[in-house]
Amino acid sequence: MDLLEYKGKQVLARHDVPQDPGGVATTVDDAVEIARGVGFPTILKAQVKIGGRGKAGGIKVANSLDEVREHATNILGMDIRGHTVRELWLQRASEIELEYYAAVVFDRSAKAPLVMLSTQGGMEIEQVAAEHPEALATLHVDPLVGFQPFQARRLAYEAGVDEDVIRPVGAMLATLYAAFVAEDATLVEINPLVVTPKREVVALDAKVTLDDNAMFRHPDNAGLDDSSEADPQEAMARQRGLTYVKLDGDIGIFGNGAGLVMSTLDVVAHAGGAPANFLDAGGGAKAEAIAASVEVILSNPNVKAVLFNVFGGITRCDEVARGIIDAYEILQPTVPFVVRLDGTNDVEARKLLADANLPHVYPETTMDGAAARVVELARSTEGAPAP
């Protein structure tokens, strides 16, 4: 789960990470009220989960309530690379003397947390690594031992941190590491980490990603999830406990097992089509769950045809066939279905489908053949009048 900046700040505040106070607004009037409280100059920051907010005009400084009103009006509702701004973070604009960068990353390849510190903050870390490698220090932490004070010193000296702030920068790193572990985070990134003219070290930004699998340990964090408002199909799928990701194309995909579904997307693309979604019905899916999945797929108005690609292991193909038949009868779809069922009870499944004799349901025996068929059907319904 990726958190919006202000929610990341909330999580880090629990661990006493030094940050400036502020507030979040969803309306222009709220923004003005918060600005009145924090004072001027006030910085307004669009809350979206994508980089490049500043360049897109999503971050502005205001020196009066009128300017707050003007900027808030412009930013709220703004589209930043496909993300609509619904919330604004406002705080007193910090006095900045230096911009550093700090992060703790879950490094899958090394099987260890990676701590990074740079004296070139405020730009993308990939750019720092390419252009100023001498200003970036990194090290891996043994998760069984934890982050040690000497490691903080090593990073600070290697990155070239000003001598007088080595102690507070080290303390910041230790705090970020503690938050990373305590919150089951996979990313804690502060960019920029600023040094003020009073030589205080403050986290100006917060990018935090939490591990969904660890939510049972953090019931408080469940409320930080705002993905439900993102997309109607994804919200519907979530309610039904399905693994669904919306994509840009027009071919609905139903499959079992993440790898097989990913492969199905690729094979459809290979055949010249564009998938409308990823949907993994999981192992052992029963007829009702299958009907529920089909409803989610069809609720996307872009879908022109649906491909069912199932290899039955624990999942029984006859259950899948029953689910498809149920869904068909309830939903009366106007788009064609291509069905390829292989594996456990596939013979019964094919017989069930044949006996049901549903219009616009096309059985296929191979994955490649099914992909070619569904692409052809999606094309042939293009330009057809809406039902």
Next chain:
Amino acid sequence: MSILVGEDTRLAVAGLTGREGSYHAMNNRRYGTNVVAGITPGKGGQDVEGVPVFNTFRQAVAETQANTAMVFVPPRFAADSILEAEDAGIATIIAITEGIPAHDELIVFNVLKCNPDVRLVGPNCPGVLSPGKANVGIIPAAFFKPGNVGVVSRSGTLTYQIGNELAQSGFGNSTIVGIGGDPVPGSSFVDIIALFEADPETELIVMSGEIGGSAEEEAAEYIAEHVSKPVVGYVAGLTAPPGKTMGHAGAIVSGSSGGGQAKIDALEAVGVRVGRTPTQVAEIAVEILRG
């Protein structure tokens, strides 16, 4: 021969008294796997269809000489169960459980790293099947027969798909290993490919990868230096959008890392032939096997 599981396997099942655990353990036993014990704290002394249940792994090992563990307990208890199996001296641990917190997997990995005698497969995996010998996990064994193709995969159903196509062409498997779809798998492609390279029964290795992480790239490096047997590859998720988790917790393209094309390029650069669809993978394997 086969790798990881076979006729010598003596299996202890953590979570044997649970619904899923008992269902699959009994399936494994019907296949011929020697299921010797179950572990459920507080249920020691009971049995599941004649398999004795113990309170701890240590008791189970002492009483039954179990040498392999299958972990089927819920995610919040699974890391503890894996560590308990290791502590009891079990050499092969196969963790089926999906949804274990990433930080727990990190601790498990780093503890087990200190013990070179232990191999963990999974978590979030379908298990290990040596056709005709033993099945530990949830792989539907009916689709596979004994043979010379070793298969290692991050995905269950995709493995069944490829294995089934090989079987239809008349080729069976030495062992099928699901290493799982999590960010911190106990065994990597490299670990399993090394076992297949050393296994006299395995003539060809199929590795089925997917987007996310760099395990396929690491495998390519290893293959170039250490593997004499032919390897056929596959990478799922080529068309997945960046930043979205595709079902498996580990299947995500983040920034510039984890993309599918880079994995294919890395494998092809060291001479691994990579199929563009699962069917192509089977076709390439058959072509090589028929020489």
